[in-house]
Amino acid sequence: MSDRYYAGIRIGSSLPREHLDRICSLLETDGDDEETLLQRVEGGCLHHEDSQAAGGEFHELERACRELRLAYVRESDGCWEILPQVVFWRPGMGGPETAITDGSGHLLAPMEALIEARELLRAGRAAEALALLEKTTVAVPLMPPFRVV
Numbered sequence: 217m218s219d220r221y222y223a224g225i226r227i228g229s230s231l232p233r234e235h236l237d238r239i240c241s242l243l244e245t246d247g248d249d250e251e252t253l254l255q256r257v258e259g260g261c262l263h264h265e266d267s268q269a270a271g272g273e274f275h276e277l278e279r280a281c282r283e284l285r286l287a288y289v290r291e292s293d294g295c296w297e298i299l300p301q302v303v304f305w306r307p308g309m310g311g312p313e314t315a316i317t318d319g320s321g322h323l324l325a326p327m328e329a330l331i332e333a334r335e336l337l338r339a340g341r342a343a344e345a346l347a348l349l350e351k352t353t354v355a356v357p358l359m360p361p362f363r364v365v
Contacts, residue, residue, distance in 0.1 A: 222293040223269035225277065226261035228359035229286045229307070236364060239284075242277040250364050260361035272298065278312070281305065287360055291321055304356050315354040325352055 231239060236250055243264050245253065256263055266274070272292030281288045285307040294300040300319055305312040316324045329352040336345035 218271040219295045219298075220268040220270055221272045221295040222265070222267050223272045223274060223290055224263070224265040224292075225274055225288055225290040226263055226359055227281060227286050227288045228261050228362045230363050230365045231284065231286060233364055235280075235284055238280060239277075242274075242280055254364070257362055261359050262362040272301075273303075278303075278305070282312075286362075287357075289356055289359060291317070294319070302356060306357055313354065315356070323354055323356070 233250070236253065240253060243253075243256075245256075253262070264274070264277070269292070272295065274290065278288060278290065280286075282305055287304075287306045289302060289304040291302050292298075292300060300317045300321070301314055302317050302321065302323065303312050303314045316326075318324055329348060333345040333348050333352075336342070336348065
């Protein structure tokens with residue numbers, strides 16, 4: 217049995233109406249209609265939270281979002297050796313991308329990459345340092361608005 221801890225997810229993009237029941241089921245809002253689901257939309261995104269999410273994830277919901285081409289951003293608290301993280305996916309990505317965060321949800325860079333970039337800069341190899349930092353930097357893309365079509 218996995219540890220259970222907080223996870224929140226924001227979902228964007230256009231949900232085909234024929235998949236409304238599936239998403240409601242995965243959000244554990246069975247029987248809700250489109251109007252009730254749309255009441256969960258804040259800032260243009262469909263929001264869902266669970267303080268006891270298995271592994272701090274929404275396995276089935278995230279898989280359904282990818283299958284239905286719905287963009288999402290999930291934020292999870294840490295637990296034991298698992299650090300807090302943000303996971304995001306957009307249509308066109310091969311798979312979800314993960315970045316480590318602090319307890320307030322701010323993105324963190326791996327210290328090893330920062331040390332290596334510093335050493336490259338000290339050696340006068342600025343272009344290599346910049347390339348390393350570009351590769352290391354993660355930016356969570358803006359969420360397209362959620363709507364039922």
